[in-house]
Amino acid sequence: MSTVGKAISLLELFTIDEPELGLTEIARRSGFDKATTRRLLVSLARHGFVEQDAETRLYRLGAGLTRLARIREARFPILQTALPFIRELAAVTAETLHLSEASNGSLLTVHVEHPARANRVNVNVGEYLPLHSTASGIAYLAHVREAVLKAALAGPLAPFTAHTVTDPTAVLDAIEAARKRGYSIMDQGYEEGVHSVAGAILGADGYAIGTLAIAAPVVRTSRAAAAERGKAVAAVAREISERLNGEGFNVLKSRAFA
Amino acid sequence: MSTVGKAISLLELFTIDEPELGLTEIARRSGFDKATTRRLLVSLARHGFVEQDAETRLYRLGAGLTRLARIREARFPILQTALPFIRELAAVTAETLHLSEASNGSLLTVHVEHPARANRVNVNVGEYLPLHSTASGIAYLAHVREAVLKAALAGPLAPFTAHTVTDPTAVLDAIEAARKRGYSIMDQGYEEGVHSVAGAILGADGYAIGTLAIAAPVVRTSRAAAAERGKAVAAVAREISERLNGEGFNVLKSRAFA
DNA sequence: TCTAATGGTTCATTATTTGAACTCTTATTT
DNA sequence: AAATAAGAGTTCAAATAATGAACCATTAGA
Known part of the structure; x- marks a missing residue:
């Protein structure tokens, strides 16, 4: 080293x-x-x-x-831009919210909001997220350059739980589904008992620069609840992207893969 | 190196x-x-x-x-705690506000609010502040351990402008005055035409962990205006200290030099 | 097409980093 | 109160990692 x-x-x-x-x-x-x-x-x-x-x-x-973080923030004010929206969403959903930033093809968590309830998902600021087995990772991969996607699925995909999808083709399907749906879903792929949904935050070039996710215990996650959370997180991620770049989400999205 | x-x-x-x-x-x-x-x-x-x-x-x-900055912030949430107060104060004073954090006996600026007016003082995030010639520095030195104070006044004190006080004894007087007054005053000690007032933000042990300052052009700084700004900045710095530590400012203050 | 500028790489030489053993201070145990 | 332990910090010969001149590759401009 x-x-x-x-x-x-x-x-x-x-x-x-x-x-x-x-x-x-x-x-x-x-x-x-x-x-x-x-x-x-x-x-x-x-x-x-x-x-x-x-x-x-x-x-x-x-x-x-x-x-130095502030200097970076001046260029990519994700945190500052996102915070008020995240707080509001956290209050509404009463589940754990976490914001992650992309850096060198990894995702790392830079902010977390925990609900004031006993049974909740705990996420730590500073954690690196595996891309193939988290909702954030899938949402991210749905909006990256082809080369980044290839690199992410190239190595062997670690199985974190019995539910982790480790087949690259299946992961690609999940990514495709997330792209269509507007948000990603991950059912216990990283930790037993934890269900997550996530939306991608896009930069000016249309590629993902971060993600916003809601993580909740599976016991509180009906299919309907998941869909509701997914829509909410996607809407907020969209809103953050637009604020950040001063342009419509669809305009941004269309800019990628061009 | x-x-x-x-x-x-x-x-x-x-x-x-x-x-x-x-x-x-x-x-x-x-x-x-x-x-x-x-x-x-x-x-x-x-x-x-x-x-x-x-x-x-x-x-x-x-x-x-x-x-990493977030991990630090979790322990010393100066920025998060201070931001709403700073914003409010910035709106009221319509002058440049800057928050600095102490690190290894230096002060560095971690947040700045600029008023929306043409003639204003510009401060950059990331700037290191000399201790003897800025309002922030004096406010800081008014609440540090004896050893830190000695070290700060030991070397030759650089004259940044014709107004810079470079005599250690005179600087000590300014520090003593700031301690009594509750805020420090610096008239063009660092930059020509810039007048500043600052208050210290105290940690749990009663020593300064940062400062909050208002910097304004001298042309807008009457004696009365300076006093008003000083009182305002001191009150906010006090408030931030109390929020940060969950204890009264005077309790904190009395804990130092014990 | 040629030129210049930038990003990136190589490998023998050089300088920095390393760590076992040491002291010093402070807290804990007898 | 003396002995012991544990952590902070230092030293210097030996080991290792950093250096930089010269190299290639690619892109932008004349």
């Missing part, structure tokens, strides 16, 4: 649940030597990517990340 | 105004060899810190940054 990769992998040890870690702990988890770990952390700290609590000596992610 | 530092310095070439750059351009600006630059970019891309436009081959900041 490159030194840069090592440094970044240190950053990836920090999670919502464990946002602060000590030097020894970081070294242990990363598998790097303590001296190496420290040197990397110091390099990261110099640029504000991590900071150290003056009191506890624990390290945590730094504001330098916020800063 | 460490390899990690080099990689991060590549990220820092991207700005709001130039969010997308080509390989040769990045190499030229960073001063690194093209091969080196490329290798670093590939390492960064592997972790979603940059992404490459499939069409134009230009590089831009990636969603991996958004992801």
